[in-house]
Amino acid sequence: MPQPWKYRDSNCILKFSRLCSMRVNNTDTVSLFRTIPFRYLGCGFSLAEALYFSQDEDHWSIDVAYTVSGTFILCHTLSNVIHAKISEFAPRNVGPLTLLSVTIGTLLWELLSSVLLPSIIVNQICSFVQKRCPDDMKLLPTLVGALSIPIVSYPLDAIVDLFMRILTPNGELINR
Secondary structure: OOOOOHHHHHHHHHHHHHOEEOOOOOOOEHHHHHHHHHHHHHHHHHHHHHOOOOOOOOOOHHHHHHHHHHHHHHHHHHHHHHHHHHHOOOOOOOHHHHHHHHHHHHHHHHHHHHHHHHHHHHHHHHHHHHHOOOOOOOOOOHHHHHHHHHHHHHHHHHHHHHHHHHHHHOOOOOOO
């Protein structure tokens, strides 16, 4: 007896995978999560660092920035795992080790390019501005830090891409 839910679920997953990836050339695909408007959702940790300098105590905006960025990272990882599983370029029997390497690669890339490096840079920029601005301009470090996120985001992505290519020359952990 046919099970109609299997076809429907696999069709939804295929549509999700195609939605989250765009074909650039005939062979290259670029993840929707790596394009500019969506990429800034992953920079929530940096924005939280900038917001921290204008808050005297914990504020809901910092929690929202962490939540949005964390959700973005998890969705990006899920998208890459699904894409690796059902891609037309992947072998038919993708094993659990391949899926694990895609998961680790995506999480490592996101950790470096969305969490660690931008947060350190934005924190140092905000700290530098805070030391040099008067006390009555409390929002200036936050404003400068938030405006620096788009400036540092693209070069850091390129640096992390280069690092991932050096780390894994055969391309196992490279993020899509």
